[in-house]
Amino acid sequence: KEIYQEIEQFNVASKDQLEQFRLRFVGRKGVITELFEGLKNVPQEDRRAVGQELNGLKNFALERFEAFTRTIDEQQSAADSTPPVDLTLPTVPNLTGTQHPLTLVRQRIIQIFERIGFNVADGPEIETDWYNFGALNFPDNHPARDMQDTFFVEKKSATGQDSADDVLLRTHTSNVQIRLMERHSKADTFRPIRSIMPGRVYRNETISARAHCLFHQVEGLYIDRNVGFKDLKDTLYHFVKEMFNKDTRIRFRPSYFPFTEPSAEIDISCQICGGSGCNICKHSGWVEIAGSGMVDPQVLANCGIDPEEYTGFAFGMGVERITQLKYVVNDLRLYTENDVRFLRQFEGL
Numbered sequence: 001k002e003i004y005q006e007i008e009q010f011n012v013a014s015k016d017q018l019e020q021f022r023l024r025f026v027g028r029k030g031v032i033t034e035l036f037e038g039l040k041n042v043p044q045e046d047r048r049a050v051g052q053e054l055n056g057l058k059n060f061a062l063e064r065f066e067a068f069t070r071t072i073d074e075q076q077s078a079a080d081s082t083p084p085v086d087l088t089l090p091t092v093p094n095l096t097g098t099q100h101p102l103t104l105v106r107q108r109i110i111q112i113f114e115r116i117g118f119n120v121a122d123g124p125e126i127e128t129d130w131y132n133f134g135a136l137n138f139p140d141n142h143p144a145r146d147m148q149d150t151f152f153v154e155k156k157s158a159t160g161q162d163s164a165d166d167v168l169l170r171t172h173t174s175n176v177q178i179r180l181m182e183r184h185s186k187a188d189t190f191r192p193i194r195s196i197m198p199g200r201v202y203r204n205e206t207i208s209a210r211a212h213c214l215f216h217q218v219e220g221l222y223i224d225r226n227v228g229f230k231d232l233k234d235t236l237y238h239f240v241k242e243m244f245n246k247d248t249r250i251r252f253r254p255s256y257f258p259f260t261e262p263s264a265e266i267d268i269s270c271q272i273c274g275g276s277g278c279n280i281c282k283h284s285g286w287v288e289i290a291g292s293g294m295v296d297p298q299v300l301a302n303c304g305i306d307p308e309e310y311t312g313f314a315f316g317m318g319v320e321r322i323t324q325l326k327y328v329v330n331d332l333r334l335y336t337e338n339d340v341r342f343l344r345q346f347e348g349l
């Protein structure tokens with residue numbers, strides 16, 4: 001009876017336990033064999049009944065043993081059929097995402113100028129003709145106002161109303177210059193302006209490797225007493241050496257903008273070929289990165305600042321172009337196509 005109970009309670013979950021079961025109940029040195037050996041001491045007349053009893057017990061133990069053996073075998077073969085873990089395989093990549101190259105470069109530009117005392121100013125992307133063109137001295141018939149360059153949102157002149165009120169997508173961030181100067185000139189005491197203006201701008205251009213209808217500029221404006229062309233040169237020399245490297249050469253080329261006088265375009269030695277000639281610099285060794293100049297006295301006056309007392313310089317650069325030179329990006333369209341093979345190259349920068 002006790003052994004029946006013991007067998008029933010014996011739980012077999014592993015090969016080791018199966019072996020223990022065998023040794024205790026089934027093996028030649030197990031309890032049941034022992035009981036069979038004791039049979040010879042049982043009186044003759046009882047021997048038959050006890051023998052039958054013991055046979056029943058033995059069969060019960062054997063049945064249990066076989067059942068346990070089957071389940072343990074099944075477990076074993078299930079474990080064998082799961083593929084082995086290859087510990088040398090690379091892990092599932094942890095895709096963390098990355099900042100867009102234009103963001104990286106914009107942040108670097110801001111950092112360089114903030115360290116020399118410029119703050120960041122912002123303004124609207126949907127602008128009136130006055131802030132985008134008029135206040136900046138663009139004559140009424142200037143080609144930049146043309147439908148071909150500018151995305152108009154509302155063209156009042158076409159309806160015969162006040163032509164100064166056309167609404168458009170800004171073609172440069174110079175509108176923020178005007179808004180800044182206006183605001184400062186209206187304050188009780190005029191405080192100097194030393195700001196940069198990063199932002200999106202729009203021009204109606206056919207999209208190609210070299211042009212896009214949407215791009216990014218960072219403009220700068222510095223207005224104070226006694227600001228001269230040397231300050232403009234100093235500032236931009238400093239910027240170029242910080243953004244690129246100490247050996248980058250810089251060239252100021254006379255140019256024209258309606259809102260600056262004198263004006264200069266800024267070229268740097270080509271970062272791609274080092275000056276030996278490539279497609280980016282059209283084999284000249286130089287690439288244009290910015291426009292600049294002394295703010296035209298008329299523009300200061302348009303904004304209520306006395307040009308007799310204050311002078312200033314302004315500059316404007318394209319973030320796409322700077323990024324192209326810094327990271328050798330040969331097609332502008334890569335910036336907006338969201339191809340992860342392109343974007344991943346900027347991981348960790």
Ligand code: PHE
Pocket residue numbers: 171172173174219257260291292293314315316317
């Ligand atoms: N606004 C000019 C452009 O978009 C750049 C510029 C800014 C030139 C400031 C001179 C001074 O092309």
